[in-house]
Amino acid sequence: MNAERPRRVVVTSPWTRATRRSRSYPIVREIDEQSEVGALYMRSLMRTQLRLGLLVVLLVCGPLAALPVLFSVVPLTKTVVVLGLPLPWLVLGLAVYPVVVAAACYYVWRVERTERDFADLVEQS
Amino acid sequence: MSSTYSAVFVALVLAAALLIGGYGLRVSRTTSDFFVASRTVSPWWNASAIGGEYLSAASFLGVAGLIFAYGPDMLWYPIGYTVGYLVLLALVAAPLRRSGAYTVPDFAEARLESRRVRRMASVLSVGIGWLYLVPQLQGAGLALTTVTGAPGWLGALLVAVVVAVNVMAGGMRSITFVQAVQYWLKLSALAIPVIFLVLAWRDAGAPSLDGSVPAVFANDTKVTVQTTVDVEVSSRVSVVVDGVVDGRTYAGTSVSLAPGPHRIAAGAALDFPAKSVVPQVKGIPADTNALWAQPLGGEGHGNPFYVTYSLIIATFLGTMGLPHVVVRFYTNPNGRQARRTTVVVLALLGIFYVLPPAYAALGRIYTPELLLTGQTDAVVLVLPSRLVGGTLGELLGALVAGGAFAAFLSTSSGLTLSVAGVLSQDVLLLRGLRGFRVAAFFAAIVPFGAALLVSGMSLADVVGLAFAVAASSFCPLLLLGIWWRRLTPFGAVAGMIAGGGLALVAGLVTLLVPPGAGLVYDLLSRPAAWSVPLGFAVMIVGSLLTPRTVPASVNRTMVRLHAPEALGLAQEETP
Numbered sequence: 180m181n182a183e184r185p186r187r188v189v190v191t192s193p194w195t196r197a198t199r200r201s202r203s204y205p206i207v208r209e210i211d212e213q214s215e216v217g218a219l220y221m222r223s224l225m226r227t228q229l230r231l232g233l234l235v236v237l238l239v240c241g242p243l244a245a246l247p248v249l250f251s252v253v254p255l256t257k258t259v260v261v262l263g264l265p266l267p268w269l270v271l272g273l274a275v276y277p278v279v280v281a282a283a284c285y286y287v288w289r290v291e292r293t294e295r296d297f298a299d300l301v302e303q304s
Numbered sequence: 305m306s307s308t309y310s311a312v313f314v315a316l317v318l319a320a321a322l323l324i325g326g327y328g329l330r331v332s333r334t335t336s337d338f339f340v341a342s343r344t345v346s347p348w349w350n351a352s353a354i355g356g357e358y359l360s361a362a363s364f365l366g367v368a369g370l371i372f373a374y375g376p377d378m379l380w381y382p383i384g385y386t387v388g389y390l391v392l393l394a395l396v397a398a399p400l401r402r403s404g405a406y407t408v409p410d411f412a413e414a415r416l417e418s419r420r421v422r423r424m425a426s427v428l429s430v431g432i433g434w435l436y437l438v439p440q441l442q443g444a445g446l447a448l449t450t451v452t453g454a455p456g457w458l459g460a461l462l463v464a465v466v467v468a469v470n471v472m473a474g475g476m477r478s479i480t481f482v483q484a485v486q487y488w489l490k491l492s493a494l495a496i497p498v499i500f501l502v503l504a505w506r507d508a509g510a511p512s513l514d515g516s517v518p519a520v521f522a523n524d525t526k527v528t529v530q531t532t533v534d535v536e537v538s539s540r541v542s543v544v545v546d547g548v549v550d551g552r553t554y555a556g557t558s559v560s561l562a563p564g565p566h567r568i569a570a571g572a573a574l575d576f577p578a579k580s581v582v583p584q585v586k587g588i589p590a591d592t593n594a595l596w597a598q599p600l601g602g603e604g605h606g607n608p609f610y611v612t613y614s615l616i617i618a619t620f621l622g623t624m625g626l627p628h629v630v631v632r633f634y635t636n637p638n639g640r641q642a643r644r645t646t647v648v649v650l651a652l653l654g655i656f657y658v659l660p661p662a663y664a665a666l667g668r669i670y671t672p673e674l675l676l677t678g679q680t681d682a683v684v685l686v687l688p689s690r691l692v693g694g695t696l697g698e699l700l701g702a703l704v705a706g707g708a709f710a711a712f713l714s715t716s717s718g719l720t721l722s723v724a725g726v727l728s729q730d731v732l733l734l735r736g737l738r739g740f741r742v743a744a745f746f747a748a749i750v751p752f753g754a755a756l757l758v759s760g761m762s763l764a765d766v767v768g769l770a771f772a773v774a775a776s777s778f779c780p781l782l783l784l785g786i787w788w789r790r791l792t793p794f795g796a797v798a799g800m801i802a803g804g805g806l807a808l809v810a811g812l813v814t815l816l817v818p819p820g821a822g823l824v825y826d827l828l829s830r831p832a833a834w835s836v837p838l839g840f841a842v843m844i845v846g847s848l849l850t851p852r853t854v855p856a857s858v859n860r861t862m863v864r865l866h867a868p869e870a871l872g873l874a875q876e877e878t879p
Contacts, residue, residue, distance in 0.1 A: 218859060225866050229787050232394035239390060240620060243383070247612050250599045257598040267599045271379035272661040276654030279390050283647045286394050291640065294868035301871060 224297050228290060235286040239279060246270065309702035310451035317489070317706045318466050321713050324481050347641060351648035353480045354632050356487030358385070358649075359656055360436070360715035361443030362767040364490060364708055367657070369681035371664035372674070373588045375596045377612055382657035384619020384771075386650060392624040393646040398639030399786045399865040406634050407627065407726055408778050415785045417855045418793035426730035428777050428804050433627045433723035435770040435808075437716055437751035438758070443681065444712040445755070449530070450682045451705040460755050463709070467716045468748035471724060472741040480635065486714040487652060493707020494659040497688045497700040501666055504691045511669060515594030519582045519672040527673040528573045535568060535583040535676055537561045538590050543580075547572025568676075576673075585678035593668065610826050610833065615768065618832030622771030625778025628718035631725065638869045663687055684708070716748075723747040758815070768830070769811035776835035777804025780843045786865060788847075789858050795847030803839020807831040 250257050250267065259266050264273075363385065370378035405411035408429055413422040441460035448459030505511070514520070518538060529547075541561050545554040548569035549561075566583065568574065576582075584590045600608040623629060636642040667674065667683035670691050674680050685708065688700035721744070728734050728743035777800040784791045784799075814829035827834065847854075855861070 217863075221859075221863055221866060225787070225862065228866065229395075235394045236391055239387060243387065244613070244616060247600060247609060251609070257600070258594075265376075265597055267376045268379070268597070268661065271376055271383060271599070273658055275383050276386065276657065279386055280647070280651045280654055283390055283393055283650045287643050287647055290398075290643070294640075298868050298871055 220297075220301065224293075227293055231286065231289055231293065235282050239282045243275070309698045310705040313702035313706040314448065314451070314709050317709045317713070318462060320485075321466055321470060321710075321717075324485065347636075347645045347648060349480065349484050350632070350635055351645045351652060352485075352487045353483035353635075354629075354645065354649045355652040355656070356483035356485070356490065356710075356714045357628055357632065357718035358653070358715070359487065359490055359711055360767065361440045361447075361708070361711050363656070363660075364494070364711035365443055365447065365681045365684050366439075366767065368660035368663040368667070368684045369674075371661055372667045372683045373680040375591070376599045376661075377608060379661065380612060380615050381619065381768075382660065384616060385623065386653045386657060387620050388623025388771075389646060389650050389653065391620055392629070393643060393650070396624045396782050396786060397633060397642045397646050400630065400782065401633050401636055401642035402639040402865050402867075402869075403861075404864075406631060407722060408625065408630055408781070409726060409730055411630075411785065412781060412796065415855070415861055416791065416793045416796055417857060418796075421793045421796050423730060424797050424800055425778070425781065426726050428773070428800060429627045429726045430723055430731065431808065432625065432770050432774050432778075433719045433726075433747070434751045434754070435773065436626065436628075436767060437719050437723070437748075438754045439766040440712050440716045440719070441752055441755035444709065446679065446681060447685060447705060447708045447712070450679065450685045451701065457756055459712075460752060463712045463716055464748050464752040466713060467720050468744055470717055471720050471744045471748070483714050483718065486710040489710045490707045490714075491652075491656055493703050493710065494656070494663075494684070497692075497704055498659055498662050500692050500696070500700055501687060502662070505666060505669075513593040513597070513668055515597070516592060517581060518584070518590045518592055519596075519668055519675055521576045521578060521580055521582060521672060522669060523578050525576045525578075525673055526573060527576065527676055529568045529570060529677055530679070531677075532570045533568050533676070533678050534586045535566050536586060536590060537563050537566055537583040539563060539581050541576065541580045541583070543577075544575035545572060547574075549574075582672040582675050584675045588675055588678070588680070596668070607823065607826050610823075611830055614772075614826075614830035614833035617836050618768060618772040618775050618830070620775075621779040621836060622773075622775035622832070624782055625774030626770070627722035627726065628715070631718070631722040640869055660684070666691065720744060720747045765829075766815065769807075769815070772811060772830065772832040772835065773804050773808045775832050776807045776839040779836065780839045784840075784843055784847075788844075789862060790847055790851065790854055791843070792847040792850045792853040793855075794850040794853060795843045795845070798846035799839050799841075799843025802842040803835050806838065807835035810835070 256266050261269055363382065367378065367382050370381060400411065403411055403414055405414055409422045409425040412425040413419065441463055444459035444463040445456035446459070448454045448462070449456050511522070540563060542558055543561060544556060545559045546556050547554065549559065549572055550566055561583065565586070600612070633642050636645055663684050667687055671683055671686050674683055674686065685701065685704055688704055689697045691697070692700055724740060724744035724747040727747055728739045732739065732743055732746070734740075734742055780799050780803060781796055785796070810828040810831040814825065
């Protein structure tokens, strides 16, 4: 958030921890007490999470929803045999499921990283 | 048919459910134990339990039956049941868990601070739960009739009693164990027979379907009709009839059936010669096998485009609103764990749903007479003993029947549990364990009565309606409640009535009148494509019109829903 400020260097004795706290009022408490600053942090977190959730949902549901259109626009795709099965059976009956699980793993990986980053940011400030 | 083995296996499944439930009773001591297993359920157990609870009669029997009758368009059902969980994971799971809500009504009250919204959500929740329970009990009747010849009400009664006793005695803890075991039972009950089925099919030289004709009898086949059916004969066929056909009684005489409609009375037995085309029950299109195997091909199930997209919308968005799904999330210790559990659930569902299409395709070759009797939902039950002969075939048939009962038991348990929770807290206003037990009794008895009154509906159609109602009422409530600060109580109630209420009315009308055709019938019988956007629109507009009633606590609620657990904020109290 304070990228434009000149970079500050903290010089302390390695024994003390007190001086490392740059803010006397941590953001965790700002959030907890519903201040403007806290609300700003929460809004940015929510926006990131919503964007990620929608991205994953659209990445999976978009192509899936396009399949019936594909089948009717290119009739060949209704009957062509791939790997021993007609394409619609292969895609709708088998291939969908690994894709969905992979998308779910990707989502959890990303969202946990987002939350960890957020927690680090808030706690170190 | 394999009646002895099957009866024994079904009895074992029922007894095991009661026994495991009894074990849970000794462990559950306090109200908190009773409801949510004190959140001590590990992710794998919990994911198995969610899978076990979610895979209903519609998944175990209905999906294969639909594909068998209507072809690959019906593959959208299992896809929707699975992707619905992905949508739930990406947009709802963690915030819902963090909200501390046990049911959707709890969430509505916590988020909007309004008793009115809570009551509205309660009524819908009970309605969706009952709508989902009726086909489970009907499926139980169908399965028991198919494998043992018992009357239709007996299967429904057995499942209703076991579920009611289990829910009243053990609550959530026992249910979690029962459900988790039942996922693995259901998976094996479909997966093991399919191995033998495929082997037997390859032994027979891997016969394939002749694309140029509709379904045909592979061998000379004797078909006994259990309920009176109206069939459509497509080409002249001569059969030996013992019973009543078209109002005339025959006793083992040869009859030539002309193309056109015919009525076969209950109890009639017909001998069809090999290679003759199967007369199909009204409503199932008599497509050639080649047309059957294509998507968007059949005409019988309405406008294929509209029906497919309406189905996609209903299942993708409806999963998050099902009462038994929401309750399950409460057993995760926190939002992060809720997400991880959901990923495991997705994998478990994916493994399971690969299997029904295999049954459907093999059924097209080996059990085409189900297209005549109209009992397409029985294809999974009939195939093993048909294709694999001898004792092995009977044992496999018994395994499938047991798995089917596991499906009825687990889904009905979860639904009864969640409906009972809502009933006791919001409708009957009875607190404590005694109140919960009274509510559990009502939660089971009402759908049992309904299952006896209305019969002959396709399993997946009624379940599809439950999904459509959930998608048009609870999906907007959850999504807007979690991600949009300006939602107001007025907007929420208006949106739930407009979306969910209209979808429910439209669906019930089409369930009660005889099947029709045309765009109007499609719009009414599969309402999701218009009712979901309507629910969202009314909820948003209603909220924007009443900006002053945005709850004062909205910011605090949002922090609770979205702040990562690592911050140690908003620790909610254990109940």
